Amino acid sequence: MSRIAYFGPQGTFTEQAARTFGEATLVPVETVPLVLAAVRAGEVDAGCVPVENSVEGAVTATMDSLAEDSPLVAVAEALLPVRFSILVREGVKHEDIKTVASHPHALAQVRDWVATNLPNAVPVATTSTASAAVHVHDGEFDAAVSAPVAVLHYPLVELATDVADVDNAVTRFLLLRRPGKPPEPTGTDRTSLFVVIAHDEPGSLAGTLSELALRGINLSRIESRPMRGRFGEYRFYLDFDGHVSEPRIADALAALHRNSREVRFLGSYPKADRTLSAAPPRSTASDYTAALDWVAKVQEGL
Amino acid sequence: MSRIAYFGPQGTFTEQAARTFGEATLVPVETVPLVLAAVRAGEVDAGCVPVENSVEGAVTATMDSLAEDSPLVAVAEALLPVRFSILVREGVKHEDIKTVASHPHALAQVRDWVATNLPNAVPVATTSTASAAVHVHDGEFDAAVSAPVAVLHYPLVELATDVADVDNAVTRFLLLRRPGKPPEPTGTDRTSLFVVIAHDEPGSLAGTLSELALRGINLSRIESRPMRGRFGEYRFYLDFDGHVSEPRIADALAALHRNSREVRFLGSYPKADRTLSAAPPRSTASDYTAALDWVAKVQEGL
Known part of the structure; x- marks a missing residue:
């Protein structure tokens, strides 16, 4: 049975999130950095940590470690109502x-x-x-x-x-693993990444987001994150619909790689809310295939 | 002497931030929503609350209230090292x-x-x-x-x-008042706002940021915020360099007003780090004056 470390102790919201990822041995760990260290060291198969609006904090610790320490990727997410x-x-x-x-x-x-x-x-x-x-x-x-x-x-x-005093608050968790082949696309997928761009080029974030928009990719979250000890650069966390195995997503990631100082892939995984992430017309896989075929013919003079 | 409410009790980081805003009677208040309610009700002249990376939490409460309850504007900010x-x-x-x-x-x-x-x-x-x-x-x-x-x-x-285990963490606070004429520009200013855009137009955030970039406006923070009970829309919090009294900022705000579902102005105020916010070449006040003069002449056939 796979072993999942989580931000403990036993009985927290993070344990509750970890239980949504199927049968596994759950291992409570005292802090978020120690959960992620256990995953990196191979002591467990995966780690469950809060990434957004956690009741018990530690979201900053999650984001900093995912951005700066050795890479991990998300393979699943969970949303829990704050009740x-x-x-x-x-x-x-x-x-x-x-x-x-x-x-x-x-x-x-x-x-x-x-x-x-x-x-x-x-x-x-x-x-x-x-x-x-x-x-x-x-x-x-x-x-x-x-x-x-x-x-x-x-x-x-x-x-x-x-x-709960407020009715509709939710908190979000990711299941993280060491880098490896992403889970298969499901048609309801999200891709997450960090991108680092230059501070002295006011249009560079607009350019980055245009690379997504031009390919019909729907952004669901964006957050600027502080850069420790690197002045003149910004780091942004992005969540958007789609899976890296789709041509439009692969094409957008390649464009970001060309146009940013740094891109860190954080995974393609099924969305917890199961809303569809299908490519809109003109950005589907067959549109990409047809376009590339046409260019190849032009290059050959056919 | 002016009265400033702050997220208490006495002796917190928020009190320490409130003391950076000059001589005032400081009034500790139990929660962030109650601080902002006291400002709105006119019980105090201003309120000091955390907006970013607070040690004691409540940033979500600040952002939700600023976005959704009756408008307040920032007139100053403070940055404190987390030590x-x-x-x-x-x-x-x-x-x-x-x-x-x-x-x-x-x-x-x-x-x-x-x-x-x-x-x-x-x-x-x-x-x-x-x-x-x-x-x-x-x-x-x-x-x-x-x-x-x-x-x-x-x-x-x-x-x-x-x-402190981590050397360079900082936490950020705003001083908020009821809406009124913004403080005079200082040449080291920041403008903050919330913008609501449609979810079903993938390019709309890229468009919003392009409106800033095309006017040489430097974005220093962006964060997507959940919308309560309004599906199909996104809300973003933006911080950027410049003061609403500058033509490039006024022109950009007018463009956002035309192109967004909703814009909420959160104030123009001096930056705590005192870095310059001057307009780059081709976006200065005299560039705007010269451009408008030229268009007026064209319209008159001069």
Whole structure:
């Protein structure tokens, strides 16, 4: 069975994300850099880490390591709704709860719910949503604001589930491996990469994005990232629809390679939301084949 | 004296940022949304909140509120190095320290330092770097990993200063006011805005950035932000050099207004790093004047 390291401890949202990737032995690891180091060293087959809007932080650590340390590639992603379970010891009732523990970001996201439902409870910070459950089990605190998966690990009961002040927040995770052949295209694929461009050419990012637009490639996320110790350059993280095995994506990557200081491929993998990533008219594989055939004929004078 | 609300409590990095904006009465407020609500309601003159790489989180809350709630504009920014002070009670020595308290993100950023210098200390999470100092003062914990400013508020002493595992991390803050005339241009200015574009037009972001590039405008940050409940559209946060009183910036904003679903102006304000934001040749104010004069003459047949 394959081994997946994840940003732990047991019972966090990251474990919950790791469980969506199928049967595997899950190994909790203390920090994101240590998860990625375990993957690079071959101690595990893959690592699951947050990349966007994590409840427990560490997204910056993920992005910096993926951009700067030895390359890894994503082979799958997971999206989780930010909805918490309130865990208590058996028999504890609303009125018994004097302390509510969790990571400060989780406490901030259930502030209104706690004020309404547990008006006598004092918030207490813990290093993760899961360690709050540990401390509730110990008897140190009365209630934990936890990822739903935490109830599987700790002998606690759910006082409430699906708790969140904001309805539609989601957090995103990637499953990362050492570089190798990407998963097969599914028709609902995403490609991720980092691109480094010169700072003193104001049109260079517009040029990069035009290379995608001209090939009908839909950008779903862009984020500028700081460059450590390299002045005069910018690094951008890009997510876009399509798979590197498609001619339009391969052609766009080649154009970025020609026109950027540096491109780092971060993987082509199925999108968690399963929306289609089909090429629009004039950018399909057969359009590319027909175009190349025509050019070859012109070159031969046929 | 003007009143500035900030994401508190007293003694956080956000207070430290607020102090860089000159003499003012500083008012700690519990969450970022409540800081911005106090500014909107006129209870304070301005609010100071983190916008990028905050040690204590809440950047997502800042961006969502600036994008979606009633408009505010930035009038100044601050950049702070992420370097901590280790605060203890008078007389406490390294070997006495059994617990080290802070926000989980701060604990993660001094992990190596603590392992080397306080090998017997157990990390303990608090809701902010400042509340760690409060608990150390109470005698509950032995050492706090705090913003340097915390020592001004709590009767503690510095066991160490300038502590950080990573050398060059910075965090960024904005000073926000109700909409009004922007501060005068200084020659080292930044303009910030949100732009909403259609999802089904793959070239629309490339087009938006080309409007900036064609006017010699240097983009310093771009980030896609989720749209709540509006499918088929993307929102982007943009920072670029220049001031809205310059013709090239005004001209670019007008072009974005024509070509986007929505543009929200977030202010023109002096850059904290004081790097120049001068227009390059062919985009200066006199170039714009000369060009408009020429067109007017053509229209009149002169």
